[in-house]
Amino acid sequence: MGIWLIILYIFLGIGVFFNCLGSVGLLRFPDVYTRLHAATKATTFGSIFTSLAVIAYSFSRWNACGDSKFRVLALHTIVALVCLVITNPTGAHAIARAAHRSGIMPKQAVIDELKEAKLK
């Protein structure tokens, strides 16, 4: 029980720290692409750790009282984790591509090969 709780708090701490950094980056960066950097990487990593904390919690409760609903909680959190890791970068890519196609250029850019390539 004790060791699971310590793991849980460590995971929760890491997850909340990185999610918080993602939000600060969203406010601080200048344009849509750099904001997406903060919004995808930091929040994916943070959410992975908060989900791992939920899994650690369900294992600790399962060890303590053996109720099968905590096993179900762990299983469903793993499913959510897989979906999160697949969909988060895909969504970021879709936003970035749509932004570039609708004419929003990256600010302070030193090079923009996509503009030169003119894909359609």
Place this chain on the structure above:
Amino acid sequence: MIDFIVTFFLSILTYLILTASQGKIWGLWSVFEIITGIILSLIVAFIANKVLFQKRTYRMLNPLRWVIFLIYLIGPFFWAMAKANIDVAYRVITGKINPGIVKISPGLKTDLGITLLADSITLTPGTLSVDIDEKNNDLYIHWINVTTLKPTTHHICSNFPQWIRRIAE
């Protein structure tokens, strides 16, 4: 036929994971749930058996590829993701950025391979995939800290293309 069997097993696996609770079979499912699941999966496999293998290639049925995929996820990918987050933390706090969009040619041929590589690039240090040239599978990458104007694949994503070639091609 093999499309039908694989779709059936995937859908019944998803059904079993989502319905696991209490019951007689291994303490997780009741008999009624299992029977309902088999009937529903048969219907799903009958309707949707053309979705998974649209190009009639069955490479991904090899279990060794999935083992390599798991090793890749837990090992190099997770490590790169941790580094990416330290990197983003550094840039959020100091505000030092030097962005630009660059082009790389990873030389992957299949759709699955290029999708995996683009998703991996988005979650690894300082890079975000923006667009693809579908003729020769070149990727356009938004790079938050441009160090060279003509980067090689190794600058952007170290040895990910080799891993992905082993997994998906």
